[in-house]
Amino acid sequence: MNKETALVVFSGGQDSTTCLFWAMREFKKVYALSFIYGQKHRNEVELARHIADEAEVEFEVMDVSFIGKLGRNSLTDMSIPMDQEKPTDSFPNTFVPGRNLFFLSIAAVYAREKGINHIVTGVSQTDFSGYPDCRDAFIKSLNVTLNLAMDEQFVIHTPLMWIDKAQTWQLADELGVLELIRRETLTCYNGVQGDGCGHCPSCKLRKEGLDKYLEAKNKGIKL
Numbered sequence: 001m002n003k004e005t006a007l008v009v010f011s012g013g014q015d016s017t018t019c020l021f022w023a024m025r026e027f028k029k030v031y032a033l034s035f036i037y038g039q040k041h042r043n044e045v046e047l048a049r050h051i052a053d054e055a056e057v058e059f060e061v062m063d064v065s066f067i068g069k070l071g072r073n074s075l076t077d078m079s080i081p082m083d084q085e086k087p088t089d090s091f092p093n094t095f096v097p098g099r100n101l102f103f104l105s106i107a108a109v110y111a112r113e114k115g116i117n118h119i120v121t122g123v124s125q126t127d128f129s130g131y132p133d134c135r136d137a138f139i140k141s142l143n144v145t146l147n148l149a150m151d152e153q154f155v156i157h158t159p160l161m162w163i164d165k166a167q168t169w170q171l172a173d174e175l176g177v178l179e180l181i182r183r184e185t186l187t188c189y190n191g192v193q194g195d196g197c198g199h200c201p202s203c204k205l206r207k208e209g210l211d212k213y214l215e216a217k218n219k220g221i222k223l
Contacts, residue, residue, distance in 0.1 A: 005029040006118035006157070007111045009103050010059070012048030013187040014206055015122030015160055018168055021175045022159045023120045024055065031114065032059045033107055037099065038068020038076040041191035051184060060110075064102060071097040075189060082189060082200060091130050094189060094201060100133035101142065108146045108154055117154050124160040124168075136161055165209025166216065167223045173213075182210070 006023045010016045010032035023030045032052045034045050045061055052059035068076030074093045075082075082094060100123060107119050123134040132138060136158070143156045160168055172178045188196030188203050196203035216223050 003117070005031070005114075005116045006120050007031045007033055007107055007114070007116050008057075008120045009107050009122070010034050010048050010052065011122075012044040012046075012051060012185055013122075014165075014172075014181055014185050015124065015168060015187075016048075017051060017177070017181050017185045018172045018175070019120050019122040019159055020051070020055065020057065021177045022171065023157075024057070025175060027118065030057050031116065032057050033110055034059065034061045035067075035103055035106075036061060036063045036065060037096065037102075038065045039096075040075060040078065041186060041189060043191055043193075044186040047184060047186050047193065051180070062106060062110075064106065067096065067099055067102050073097070091132070092201065095131050098133075100131075100138070104139075104142055104156065105146065108150065108152075111154065112150055112152055117152060118157060119154055120157045120159070122160050123158055124163065126160075126162060126164045165205055166212035167209075169210050169213035170217075170223050173217070 004027055006027040008016065008020045008023050008030060010020055011034060020032060034048045036042060036045055049059055072080060073096050074080040075096055080093060104121060111117065111119055123139065125135050139156055139158055143154060146154050169178065172181045183194050186193050187206050189200040190197040196206065213223065
C-alpha cells in the first residue's frame with residue numbers, strides 16, 4: 001500500500017472540497033471519487049469534476065443509484081417535502097440511510113485496486129445534523145470492518161470530525177481556497193451553487209458558519 005497517496009470521497013460540496021485540498025496538502029498524490037445516488041442536486045457531480053480538473057486531481061464517478069431507492073428520503077424522492085428544521089424525535093428526512101456506509105465501502109474497494117490505504121471523508125460529528133453515519137464511532141467501527149473484510153490496513157481520515165462549520169471555513173481559508181469553496185461548490189439540497197437557496201438546512205448551516213468565521217476573522221480571532 002502507498003502511504004503517500006489518498007483517496008477522497010468527493011461530492012463537490014463545502015466539506016468534501018475542503019477535505020480535497022487538505023489531502024493535497026498532506027499527501028503527494030490524491031484521487032477523488034464521486035457518486036451518483038439518485039440525489040436531486042445531481043449537478044454537484046459536475047461541479048466536483050470541474051474542481052478536481054482544476055486541481056489536477058484524478059477524478060472518477062460511480063453510479064450507485066440503488067442507494068436512493070432503498071429508503072424514502074427528501075434528497076432522492078421528489079414527492080417528500082424537505083424538513084426545514086431538525087425534528088426533535090427522529091432523523092431529518094434528508095438522511096439517506098446507508099449512504100456513507102456504501103460510499104466508504106465502495107471507496108475502500110476502489111482504493112485497494114489502486115494500492116491506496118488512506119481514505120478521506122468530510123463527515124463531522126460537530127455539525128452532523130442528526131445523521132448517525134457521520135459520527136466518529138461509526139467511522140472507527142467501519143474502519144475496523146473494512147480492514148477485516150479485505151485484510152488490509154485502511155486508514156479513514158476525518159479532518160472535519162471535531163470542528164464546526166465556522167472552523168471548516170477557517171480551514172478552507174488557511175488552505176487558500178475559501179473563495180473557491182464559496183463560489184464553486186454545491187452544498188445546497190435544492191441544487192443552487194455557491195451560497196445556495198438560503199433556506200434549506202444545509203444552506204442555513206453553511207451561512208451561519210461563514211458569518212461566524214468572517215466576524216471572527218475581522219476581529220482577528222482564531223476559532
